[in-house]
Amino acid sequence: MKFTEIHSRDNTFVKDLRRLSRESGVYRRQGQVWLEGDHLCRAALARGLKPSVAVFAESFWPQVPVEWAQCASKVVVLADTLFADISGLESPARMGYLLPWSPSVTVQSGVPSVVLDRVQDAGNVGSILRSASAFGFRQVIALKGTAALWSQKVLRAGMGAHFALHLVEGVEADALAQLQVPLLVTSSHRGDLIHRAHLPWPCAWAMGHEGQGVGPAVEALAAQSVRIAQPGGEESLNVGAAAAICLHASAVSQAL
Amino acid sequence: MKFTEIHSRDNTFVKDLRRLSRESGVYRRQGQVWLEGDHLCRAALARGLKPSVAVFAESFWPQVPVEWAQCASKVVVLADTLFADISGLESPARMGYLLPWSPSVTVQSGVPSVVLDRVQDAGNVGSILRSASAFGFRQVIALKGTAALWSQKVLRAGMGAHFALHLVEGVEADALAQLQVPLLVTSSHRGDLIHRAHLPWPCAWAMGHEGQGVGPAVEALAAQSVRIAQPGGEESLNVGAAAAICLHASAVSQAL
Structure with a gap:
């Protein structure tokens, strides 16, 4: 050769x-x-x-x-x-x-999606891509300010999930109008507990910045807020952990 | 002053x-x-x-x-x-x-626990500590070969969860006999799907090495295996993501 x-x-x-x-x-x-x-x-x-x-x-x-x-x-x-x-x-x-590789800025309509709103840590982003792929989501949209999806660290943490997903990056929140599925966010104080909530399918889950959570522009587009029961009383979960629980809940409520 | x-x-x-x-x-x-x-x-x-x-x-x-x-x-x-x-x-x-700080090698009996079997990545370990604390687990046991729990990276990723938990590290699998609660493991092919399984409480969840999963010594002690439904067909989740789903499932099945 x-x-x-x-x-x-x-x-x-x-x-x-x-x-x-x-x-x-x-x-x-x-x-x-x-x-x-x-x-x-x-x-x-x-x-x-x-x-x-x-x-x-x-x-x-x-x-x-x-x-x-x-x-x-x-x-x-x-x-x-x-x-x-x-x-x-x-x-x-x-x-x-x-x-x-060429940039993709086209948000697909009507498909189960995950929106990353300035998620910073490459390990978290990679973990969320894996969960998205495992739980039947087909598109991940990284808003401006999110870690670069195709960086080495995210690729390593993603373990191949990149290739199973339609990935969009570098867009602003207004691009989410294209989604045309209900946008869900987690909240510490609003909405039903996720294990009891009726979750729509297809849907899009928004996951936010490690310190600040989902920003107001994305929050304003949310159709539904859900809470994750935390009987231990800690104030918050790691964003990759929260994403796993949400995406899994969507996958199983759809299968029921 | x-x-x-x-x-x-x-x-x-x-x-x-x-x-x-x-x-x-x-x-x-x-x-x-x-x-x-x-x-x-x-x-x-x-x-x-x-x-x-x-x-x-x-x-x-x-x-x-x-x-x-x-x-x-x-x-x-x-x-x-x-x-x-x-x-x-x-x-x-x-x-x-x-x-x-002084080393703690005493496994507490009868309390909801998480066992880390050679989990390598500090970010994963920190995320699991946060989830453990949030979901009402009280003890985390890091078997030999797991990332050092009190390192800067794990402390940062743990966001304070360290102080809410009884932490044991550096012990071998035989120390788990002290737990005296059912030990649960995830499996890709055995056991009920977690969202349908009856989960005991208190219990201990074992989470394994990022590449190899839970080792045979811990596997042998497991009372129950459960599966996480992955309709997307990916082979595996990040260990922090899997832990979040398992610990959340325990917390909510206990609350039902």
């Missing part, structure tokens, strides 16, 4: 890839995302996505299953130290794909 | 504090934990805990409410640059407490 071997860190491809891997919003400028590690790469292939470039560490290259290389338009083999430097992880993977 | 002012980074107190703040397991050696920021400090005070030392940044010291200083046996005022260096956060807080 034809491949390009690179040993120099001054190579342009290497420099671009390093930036893409290390800086969270660079995928928007480069028009491509970096999937590191076999789990994410396999998840992308399983959804029929086609990498533009497959990148392997030199030490791994002799063992690479042929289909992991053949699926890409181009194969690059990097010196192990270069791969590790690009990765930035303590235990770097030894493979990755570059995937063409 | 009497206080000690420190401007030198070579000061022993500063060096110890820096290590305590920056290295995740050092609290065990020092016998004290570092609570940075007013949210954690207030949460500790609200639970009646008494800091040994209150530490303030110089620029904040003139505005410090007197009760935030009086509650501690000793007050230290640090040059702002020193405080920032100790913190390691991008936006360092300007106050913190040192709290005496």
Whole structure:
């Protein structure tokens, strides 16, 4: 199989890839995302996505299953130290794909959705994408100010959920008019308890900023507020935890 | 009010504090934990805990409410640059407490509990502590190999839940015999769906390693397996998300 071997860190491809891997919003400028590690790469292939470039560490290259290389338009083999430097992880993977990416700002109407209103933490965003995908939601809309969905940290935490969802980012709250499904929010003091509430389907759940919650622009669009019973009396749950409970409740109330 | 002012980074107190703040397991050696920021400090005070030392940044010291200083046996005022260096956060807080800490290896019997079986990610551990506290669980047992409960990252993610819980760490699975409540685990293929299952109370939920799940030693002790319906067909949820669903289900089935 034809491949390009690179040993120099001054190579342009290497420099671009390093930036893409290390800086969270660079995928928007480069028009491509970096999937590191076999789990994410396999998840992308399983959804029929086609990498533009497959990148392997030199030490791994002799063992690479042929289909992991053949699926890409181009194969690059990097010196192990270069791969590790690009990765930035303590235990770097030894493979990755570059995937063409273009911004999507079109909100789909009528599909079960999750709205992220300035959720900051990449781990939380990734966890919510996984829950969304697991519970049958099809679209996630990240409003301006939310962590970059295709950054390495969110991709890692998302464990492949990105490829199962229609992802929109960088839009303002007024784009939510397009949703055309009831928008639900959680509240600490208003609405029915979620385990007793009648939940509409399809619907959209809004999840807010870790400190401030959902902002007034999104709140104003809400059709329904629900509360999560917290008998222990703590003031709030982690947003990824709250999202899991809400999305699960929607999924099971729909199945009943 | 009497206080000690420190401007030198070579000061022993500063060096110890820096290590305590920056290295995740050092609290065990020092016998004290570092609570940075007013949210954690207030949460500790609200639970009646008494800091040994209150530490303030110089620029904040003139505005410090007197009760935030009086509650501690000793007050230290640090040059702002020193405080920032100790913190390691991008936006360092300007106050913190040192709290005496001693290891607890005694598992309490008969109380609703959560068992962490080598959960690795500090954000996940913190999120689970918050959920445990919110949903009326009283004890969290971190088996050997779990992230250090009193590290800065877990403390930050826990948002004060630490102080509402009896926390045990560093024990082996055989210590769970002490629990004397039914141990529940989640499974991808066994047991009733959680929203239909009859859940015992009090109980203990076991949550496992992000990649491998609950290990065989804990699995063997389980009285009941439950499944979380995932109509979207994804293989797994984030462990913090799964914990939220399970602990919430216990809380509401108990309240019904």
